[in-house]
Amino acid sequence: MINLIHRTTTGREETDRRETSRRIGRSRREFLRNAAGVALGASLIGGSPFLRGESGARKRKVIVVTFGGGARDQDTFAPEGQENIPHLLTDLIPQSSFFTQVSNQGILGHYVATASLATGVYETLNNFSAVPPQHPTVFEYFRKDLKRPSSDAWVVAPSNGFNRIGESDYRSYGPGLGAQVVLPKHLLSAASSGTSADYGHLLRDNYETPLYTPRIQGGEFELQQLDTILRLSVGDFMAHAKALSSPDELSMYIVKRLMRQESPSLLWITMHDIDVAHSGAYSLYVDAIRRTDRLCSELWKTVQSEPEYAGNTTMFILPDFGRDADEDAGGNGFQHHRTGDAASRTTWMMAMGAGVRQGVVYDRPMQSIDLVPSLGVMMGFSAAVSQGKPIQELL
Numbered sequence: 590m591i592n593l594i595h596r597t598t599t600g601r602e603e604t605d606r607r608e609t610s611r612r613i614g615r616s617r618r619e620f621l622r623n624a625a626g627v628a629l630g631a632s633l634i635g636g637s638p639f640l641r642g643e644s645g646a647r648k649r650k651v652i653v654v655t656f657g658g659g660a661r662d663q664d665t666f667a668p669e670g671q672e673n674i675p676h677l678l679t680d681l682i683p684q685s686s687f688f689t690q691v692s693n694q695g696i697l698g699h700y701v702a703t704a705s706l707a708t709g710v711y712e713t714l715n716n717f718s719a720v721p722p723q724h725p726t727v728f729e730y731f732r733k734d735l736k737r738p739s740s741d742a743w744v745v746a747p748s749n750g751f752n753r754i755g756e757s758d759y760r761s762y763g764p765g766l767g768a769q770v771v772l773p774k775h776l777l778s779a780a781s782s783g784t785s786a787d788y789g790h791l792l793r794d795n796y797e798t799p800l801y802t803p804r805i806q807g808g809e810f811e812l813q814q815l816d817t818i819l820r821l822s823v824g825d826f827m828a829h830a831k832a833l834s835s836p837d838e839l840s841m842y843i844v845k846r847l848m849r850q851e852s853p854s855l856l857w858i859t860m861h862d863i864d865v866a867h868s869g870a871y872s873l874y875v876d877a878i879r880r881t882d883r884l885c886s887e888l889w890k891t892v893q894s895e896p897e898y899a900g901n902t903t904m905f906i907l908p909d910f911g912r913d914a915d916e917d918a919g920g921n922g923f924q925h926h927r928t929g930d931a932a933s934r935t936t937w938m939m940a941m942g943a944g945v946r947q948g949v950v951y952d953r954p955m956q957s958i959d960l961v962p963s964l965g966v967m968m969g970f971s972a973a974v975s976q977g978k979p980i981q982e983l984l
C-alpha cells in the first residue's frame with residue numbers, strides 16, 4: 590500500500606523535519622554554488638523582471654513539468670545524485686532561479702499530489718479513483734479570468750488515472766472552464782486497437798497497483814485528437830511510437846506536436862517513468878531519472894526553436910514529491926513513498942525563461958502549493974481559492 594494517510598506530526602517530528610530540511614537546503618546550496626557557479630539569492634533584488642503590459646501578457650506562455658513520479662533529493666540535486674542529472678545541472682540550472690526547499694505537506698499519491706500542485710490546495714481526494722480535483726485548477730483560473738479558449742490550456746498526463754486532472758467540480762468554476770487533457774497511452778491504445786502487444790512497454794498505466802485500471806470511454810475522441818488537433822496520421826503516430834522506449838518519451842512526442850499545432854499558453858506535463866522505482870530496481874529508477882533529465886533539456890530546446898514560444902516562455906520543473914529515506918525504518922528506501930518522512934516531502938523547483946532571474950539559488954522553505962498563486966500573479970489571474978502564497982522571488 591502506498592501512503593494515503595496524512596499523518597499527524599508530533600512536535601518532535603516537526604522539529605526533526607525542519608532540521609532535516611535545513612540540512613538538505615544547505616548542502617544542496619553549497620553544492621550548486623560549486624558545481625553550477627550560481628549565486629545565492631538571499632534577499633530580493635528590486636524591481637520585477639517580468640514584462641508588463643497587455644501585449645506582453647497575451648504572448649506570455651507558461652510550461653509546468655513535474656519531474657517524475659517521486660524523485661528523491663539524494664538521487665538528483667544532492668551531491669551524490671548529481672551524476673544522474675547532467676542536463677539540468679549544466680544546461681538548465683545556470684539559466685534558472687532554483688528553490689532548494691519545496692515541501693509537499695499533502696497526501697503522497699501521484700494523482701492527488703499532482704492535483705494539489707494544480708489547484709494550490711492540498712487535495713484530499715482518493716488517489717485511486719476517477720474524481721476531479723475539489724478546488725479550481727490553475728487551468729480554470731487562467732481561462733475564466735483571462736477569457737481564454739479551451740485550446741489555450743492543455744495537460745499531457747502519464748496515466749489514465751489522471752483523466753480528470755484538467756477540471757474541478759468547484760462551484761462557479763469547473764465544467765467547461767478546464768484544460769484539455771491528452772492521455773498519450775489512451776491515444777496509443779485507441780490507435781493501435783487490436784495490435785497493442787507491440788506497444789506493451791509504453792502502455793503500462795501505473796507502477797503502484799496493477800489492479801487499478803480506470804476505464805475510460807471511447808477511442809473515437811482520441812483518434813480525432815490525433816487527426817484534427819495533432820495533425821498526425823495513425824500510421825505515423827504508431828510508427829513513431831514503436832521507436833520510443835518509455836511512456837514519458839511518448840508524452841514528450843505528443844507535447845512537441847501540441848506546441849507546434851496548438852501552441853497553448855498554459856501547458857502542463859506530468860512525467861512518470863521514475864515511479865518504476867516501486868519495482869525495487871534501483872538501476873531502473875536511476876535510468877528513469879536520467880531520461881527525465883534529458884527530456885526536460887530537450888523540451889527547453891524545443892521552446893527555443895518554436896517561434897510561438899521562443900523568448901516569451903517561462904518553464905517550471907518540480908517533482909510531485911520525494912521518496913523515502915534509506916534510514917527510515919518504516920519504509921524501504923527509494924522504492925516507495927509511504928513514510929511521509931522529510932526525504933519524501935522535501936523537493937526542489939526550478940524556474941527559467943521569460944522574466945526569471947538566472948543562476949540564483951533561494952534557500953527559504955516554501956510549499957508546492959505556492960506554485961499556482963505565483964502563476965496567478967505572473968499571468969494576471971486570481972488564484973482565489975488557492976492556499977499557497979505567491980513566491981516573491983519570481984514576481
Ligand SMILES: [Zn+2]
Nearest residue numbers: 658659797864
Ligand atoms: Zn509512486
